[in-house]
Amino acid sequence: MTHNQFDDDQLERVLNNAPKLSDRRSKEEVLNGLLADARLQDNIHLQKAIQQPMDDEIISKEQQQNSHTQQESTETATTKKNVRKWPIFLSGAAVFALTVLVGSMYMNNKEVNMDQANAPDTSQYSTIQNDQAAKSFENDDDIIESDIVSKYSRMMSLRSSVYEEDLTNAVVFRIGLANRDKESVPMTYIIPDERVATDFGEKKPTTLQMYEKYAPQIDEEEMGFTNYHPYKGELKEKDDKLVHVLPKENDYDVASADNSEYVGTVKDTFSDSEYKDIEIEIENPDDTADESPQEEGEQNKSIALTRQNHYNYYLYKDEDGTEYLSPDSSKAYSTVTEALIDMGNKKDDGYVSVVPEHVTYTVQEVAEGAVVTFNEPLDLTTMDAVRATQLIEAMMLTAANFDKQVRLDNVVQESWEGFDLKNFLPKPVGANKQYMP
Numbered sequence: 001m002t003h004n005q006f007d008d009d010q011l012e013r014v015l016n017n018a019p020k021l022s023d024r025r026s027k028e029e030v031l032n033g034l035l036a037d038a039r040l041q042d043n044i045h046l047q048k049a050i051q052q053p054m055d056d057e058i059i060s061k062e063q064q065q066n067s068h069t070q071q072e073s074t075e076t077a078t079t080k081k082n083v084r085k086w087p088i089f090l091s092g093a094a095v096f097a098l099t100v101l102v103g104s105m106y107m108n109n110k111e112v113n114m115d116q117a118n119a120p121d122t123s124q125y126s127t128i129q130n131d132q133a134a135k136s137f138e139n140d141d142d143i144i145e146s147d148i149v150s151k152y153s154r155m156m157s158l159r160s161s162v163y164e165e166d167l168t169n170a171v172v173f174r175i176g177l178a179n180r181d182k183e184s185v186p187m188t189y190i191i192p193d194e195r196v197a198t199d200f201g202e203k204k205p206t207t208l209q210m211y212e213k214y215a216p217q218i219d220e221e222e223m224g225f226t227n228y229h230p231y232k233g234e235l236k237e238k239d240d241k242l243v244h245v246l247p248k249e250n251d252y253d254v255a256s257a258d259n260s261e262y263v264g265t266v267k268d269t270f271s272d273s274e275y276k277d278i279e280i281e282i283e284n285p286d287d288t289a290d291e292s293p294q295e296e297g298e299q300n301k302s303i304a305l306t307r308q309n310h311y312n313y314y315l316y317k318d319e320d321g322t323e324y325l326s327p328d329s330s331k332a333y334s335t336v337t338e339a340l341i342d343m344g345n346k347k348d349d350g351y352v353s354v355v356p357e358h359v360t361y362t363v364q365e366v367a368e369g370a371v372v373t374f375n376e377p378l379d380l381t382t383m384d385a386v387r388a389t390q391l392i393e394a395m396m397l398t399a400a401n402f403d404k405q406v407r408l409d410n411v412v413q414e415s416w417e418g419f420d421l422k423n424f425l426p427k428p429v430g431a432n433k434q435y436m437p
Helices: 008-016 027-035 044-064 068-107 123-136 152-156 193-200 207-217 261-270 336-342 385-400
Strands: 170-178 184-192 234-238 241-246 277-282 301-304 313-317 323-327 361-366 369-378 405-411 433-435
Touching: 170 193, 170 207, 170 261, 184 193, 184 261, 184 323, 193 207, 207 234, 207 261, 261 301, 313 385, 323 385, 336 361, 336 369, 336 385, 369 385, 385 405
Parallel strands: 184 433, 241 277, 369 405
Antiparallel strands: 170 184, 234 241, 277 301, 313 323, 361 369
C-alpha cells in the first residue's frame, strides 16, 4: 500500500466490513506459505508445529524396530493423529499470522519493508514438512474454509466498489436498500458462480429470479437499513417489462417524485437488468390486476428502468457510522462535466461531499472520457487514507454513471490502492461491495 495513515476507528471499520473468504488449497500448501514468511519464523506456535512432526517421526522409527505388523499399526495411528492436529495448528497459526500482518501493514510500515534476504533458512523445515505431508495428507481432499492469511491484502483494501477483476468466477447482484432518509443506497453483492449454479442449475437466472432468491437473505436491519425487501405483492415478467402487482393496501409511495423510497430502490435494483421498465399495478379484491383506466391521483404508473437520468456520488453515513458512496437522485445532470464539478458543493440532506473544501479542479471532456485536473498538486498522503480513496472512487462512479471513464491529473502520487493514476481509471461495476451471507 502507498500510505500508512490509519487510526483505530478506520481499522475497525475495515475489519468489520471484511468479506467472508474461502480457499480450496490443501493444508500443506497453506503451511508452506507460513513457513516461507520471514515474519513468522520466531513464532512459538510455528516452531511447535514443525517440531511435532519431527517428534512423531522419531517415535514412529522406534516403533518400527519392534515388528513389521506393529509398524503398520503405528504408522496408521500416527497418520490419523497428525491429520487431526493440523487443522488445530493451522487455525491458530492463521489467526496469529493475520495479527502480525495487519499490525505490520497499518501500525508499523517498517516491518512490511523487512529485507527478505535476512530471513532464516527454512529449507530444512520445508523438507521435513513435505515428507510428513506425504504420509499424513495422502488422499486428503479436505477444503480449508477460511484462509485469512493468504487473503489479507484483499481484506485490507480500502476500495469499496466492485470492479471487473472482482468477478473472476463470480457474478453481481444489485439491490437498493432503503435508508433512514427514505432514499435508496445501491449495494453490489458478489456471488460465486458455483453458488449460482447450485441455486439455479446450468440455466442463467433472470434478474427477477436472482432477486427472489437472494433479496430475502439480506438482513437489512442488521446493516442499519429499513426492512424493505422483498417487495410486497407479486413481481412477474412480461416480455421485456417487469410488472409489480401491489396489494390493495400498501405503504409504497409510488406516485411521488423519482427520489422516493420505492422508486429509488426499484431503480437501484433493476436498472442494470434486462427489463426496460416496470409497470405498477394495484391488485383487485378478486386477486386480479386492475387494468381499467385510473382516476387522477391513483398510484398505477410505469417507471422507466433504463438510465435516463445521471447523478453524481456523495458520501452517505448511516446511524451506526458505516459509510457508503451513494448517488443523490434529487438532482440529475446532463453532462459528466457538470456532475463532477458539482461534487464539490456541500450537501445538507444526508449526503456529504467527498471533495475537501480546499481542493479545486477543472473538468474537460475528451474522447476517452473526462479529465479532472486539480488546480494545485494533490498529495493524497496529506489526506485521511479512507477519504482519499473515497474521493477517487466517487469520481470514478460519477463518470461511470455517464458510461465514461475518468483520469485524475496533477496528483502527486502515480498510483493509489492499485489505481494507476497516470491513465484513465476503470469503470466500476457497482458501488458498495458486499458478499452474500
